[in-house]
Amino acid sequence: MPKKRIYNFSAGPATLPDEVIEQAQKDIWNIRDSGIGILEHSHRGKVFEDIIRETEHDCRQLANISDDYEVLFLQGGATLQFAMIPQAFLGAGKHLDVLNTGIWTENAIKDAKRFGDIHYAYDGKDSQFDHIPQDSEINYSKDPTYVHYCSNNTIYGTEWKRVPKTEHPLVCDMSSNILSKPIDIDKHALIFAGTQKNLGPAGCCLVIANKEFLAKNQREGLPFLLDYKHMAAKRSMHNTPPTFTIYIIGRVFKWLLAQGGLEAIEQHNIAKAKVLFDAIEKDKDFYTAFGREDSRSVMNVAFRTPNAELDKKFIDEAFQAGFSGLKGHRALGGLRASIYNAFPAEGSKALAKFMTEFAQTNR
């Protein structure tokens, strides 16, 4: 049906800025007047060398990352980090604490179990992962090697509004809200994010790791690609990195800087989410938001109509009206609008209008 670009609410890979796509079209043919397209450049040549260094530099500037941290572009997505982190830092007699807020933390636990013991400092299972815990709901164990949490629960639409309080090293899966607002880098030992939600295309994982944490805790003898210290020494280029993905991430960083950085994008994101939550609130006899009000995500708005049949009708009619990607995650059902950094404000407004009309005609 679509002959033109439509509003894409996909949870990831997701909408990228128009300006980035337009520039990429040109750079695929011939980048920086080199006579060669970005897809065809050697990763060891000057053009790509400049791109990856600028990308790291812009990332540091955007998120205010100090020299105490490595910035790495690794492969295997966020999911490889579920294994790579415990493999590098756990081992006999060591354990991690987890703040379990949904499927993505559970997936991390499944792999971590291979390398050490798990202590649930919080388990949201009993409340169907409908909220982010208060400090009083969290009980850390004695001396975990690190604490694992997920800052935005993509599936349920719940988001941490603070960094969990702990004196233990903190590891965060920031895949679905990285760079959506200013980040307290210094409160973390390691942050990772699959790039296909807020940063660019699939095929890469951004890792921000504290150098002292790596020096103190990483075990020796790891395979090259699974060794943070080695990858840092090689500046993410032990082997051929996903060059095109890194190039696009670099363009997205420049776009974010041009938007005014993370404070500005945060305001923009809050406004986009508010439009949708207002639409839910206005017709609250018809729509229900999944997350508890104090925990609602600014990135993923998970909601439902009165029943599964109407959810399906909503998805079908929304697609006809030019809105794609609104089906909820298969684990939760219902509907979900993912509105990451690059998703345009007009798209949120247009969906809110559609929601109001749909409620009127189907109640």
Ligand SMILES: *Cc1c(COP(=O)(O)O)cnc(C)c1O
């Ligand atoms: C999408 C997502 C992942 C998985 O990312 P991959 O890059 O596909 O491995 C992990 N964690 C969170 C929070 C996600 O949203």
